[in-house]
Amino acid sequence: MPKTAYVRTKPHLNIGTMGHVDHGKTTLTAAITKVLAERGTGTFVPFDRIDRAPEEAARGITINIAHVEYETDTRHYAHVDMPGHADYVKNMVTGAAQLDGAILVVSALDGIMPQTAEHVLLARQVGVDHIVVALNKADAVDDGEDAVLSDLVELEVRELLSANGYGGDTVPVVRVSGLKALEGEPRWTEAIGALLDAVDTYVPMPERYVDAPFLLPVENVLTITGRGTVVTGAVERGTVRVGDRVQLLGAEVESVVTGLETFGKPMDSAQAGDNVALLLRGVPGDAVRRGHVVAEPGSVTPSRRFTAQVYVLSTREGGRSTPITTGYRPQFYIRTADVVGDVDLGELAVARPGDTVTMTVELGRDTPLEPGLGFAIREGGRTVGAGTVAALL
Numbered sequence: 001m002p003k004t005a006y007v008r009t010k011p012h013l014n015i016g017t018m019g020h021v022d023h024g025k026t027t028l029t030a031a032i033t034k035v036l037a038e039r040g041t042g043t044f045v046p047f048d049r050i051d052r053a054p055e056e057a058a059r060g061i062t063i064n065i066a067h068v069e070y071e072t073d074t075r076h077y078a079h080v081d082m083p084g085h086a087d088y089v090k091n092m093v094t095g096a097a098q099l100d101g102a103i104l105v106v107s108a109l110d111g112i113m114p115q116t117a118e119h120v121l122l123a124r125q126v127g128v129d130h131i132v133v134a135l136n137k138a139d140a141v142d143d144g145e146d147a148v149l150s151d152l153v154e155l156e157v158r159e160l161l162s163a164n165g166y167g168g169d170t171v172p173v174v175r176v177s178g179l180k181a182l183e184g185e186p187r188w189t190e191a192i193g194a195l196l197d198a199v200d201t202y203v204p205m206p207e208r209y210v211d212a213p214f215l216l217p218v219e220n221v222l223t224i225t226g227r228g229t230v231v232t233g234a235v236e237r238g239t240v241r242v243g244d245r246v247q248l249l250g251a252e253v254e255s256v257v258t259g260l261e262t263f264g265k266p267m268d269s270a271q272a273g274d275n276v277a278l279l280l281r282g283v284p285g286d287a288v289r290r291g292h293v294v295a296e297p298g299s300v301t302p303s304r305r306f307t308a309q310v311y312v313l314s315t316r317e318g319g320r321s322t323p324i325t326t327g328y329r330p331q332f333y334i335r336t337a338d339v340v341g342d343v344d345l346g347e348l349a350v351a352r353p354g355d356t357v358t359m360t361v362e363l364g365r366d367t368p369l370e371p372g373l374g375f376a377i378r379e380g381g382r383t384v385g386a387g388t389v390a391a392l393l
């Protein structure tokens with residue numbers, strides 16, 4: 001059956017849910033698709049289809065971010081459901097790097113929890129400028145003393161956002177119940193509508209660098225028998241067309257784009273902000289991996305030494321309990337890549353949890369870098385720092 005081509009009729013934005021484990025991110029994501037399916041501008045994606053991406057089940061590939069797409073009256077959205085568990089922060093980091101805005105899901109029953117704070121901090125670090133709050137499980141704190149509780153949670157969330165530079169006084173906070181909206185209760189279905197209206201109006205259309213040289217960080221690689229190798233990810237900048245020659249940094253090969261799709265629909269050209277699959281001619285599936293970068297040939301020169309501004313997470317934020325010193329060798333999560341690096345603190349010599357410092361980093365392999373690029377520092381399965389590239393050396 002021929003597939004219907006993707007037609008760009010509305011501005012496209014990338015958003016996602018983030019927040020503490022079990023606060024209801026996946027339930028809310030399913031509820032949004034249900035409400036929009038009823039309006040006729042989306043397809044309902046049930047909870048168990050979001051929590052377990054079909055690719056993951058079928059191909060045994062680790063995909064820890066599930067994408068769904070939907071439309072409101074004014075926009076087309078790709079929505080990623082961020083896993084809440086701390087072990088999956090690396091996926092949050094790489095996924096969040098492409099987010100134009102985020103829905104912070106906070107359970108009105110539980111309030112701010114450690115991962116709520118960690119996600120807000122990471123969102124700031126990777127350049128997510130707009131957050132809308134879904135105060136979820138509002139059905140469970142409906143009356144009496146409980147209602148006071150949810151007011152307190154709202155205050156607490158606003159404070160957290162202000163502390164991270166998000167202007168907590170003006171951020172929309174919408175009381176929702178993903179669960180009851182999924183069950184079709186009109187009051188909560190309307191609340192989902194109010195949340196989407198807040199996203200439509202509060203998250204501005206970002207500037208897209210469509211004229212810059214094409215660059216896409218590879219999130220996933222699939223081999224399709226008889227068709228070749230497909231890489232997926234969000235276009236970071238520029239435009240790519242079927243027939244374009246591209247360079248694969250990491251695999252160190254050149255190739256030609258022979259097919260382009262978004263959410264299963266073929267397209268002739270993809271641009272900054274689009275979530276796409278690129279079919280590449282003559283590239284063996286085992287040559288390319290998550291973390292590689294597809295770019296216009298000659299437009300990117302990988303490097304491995306740079307200076308950076310780094311915030312060392314405090315112990316309270318889930319960071320280390322001891323200082324870091326020169327010679328420290330953690331993992332750096334840069335775009336979708338995960339690279340070991342040596343830290344040199346210069347004359348400073350030590351950086352304590354809670355400090356913001358300048359450091360020199362030497363990565364274990366050449367990596368596409370540029371000033372302003374955000375990254376996370378991880379150690380033993382947890383985030384211990386967040387930084388921005390200052391200068392290449």
Ligand SMILES: Nc1nc2c(ncn2[C@@H]2O[C@H](COP(=O)(O)OP(=O)(O)OP(=O)(O)O)[C@@H](O)[C@H]2O)c(=O)[nH]1
Nearest residue numbers: 021022023024025026027084085137140177178179
């Ligand atoms: N009462 C109530 N329960 C909810 C609501 N939304 C989610 N839940 C329940 O909260 C639990 C967690 O929901 P999930 O949607 O899986 O939460 P999550 O944030 O995606 O969890 P992780 O992906 O594991 O981080 C489930 O038992 C849901 O049924 C809600 O609006 N009201």
Ligand SMILES: [Mg+2]
Nearest residue numbers: 025026051083
């Ligand atoms: Mg979930």
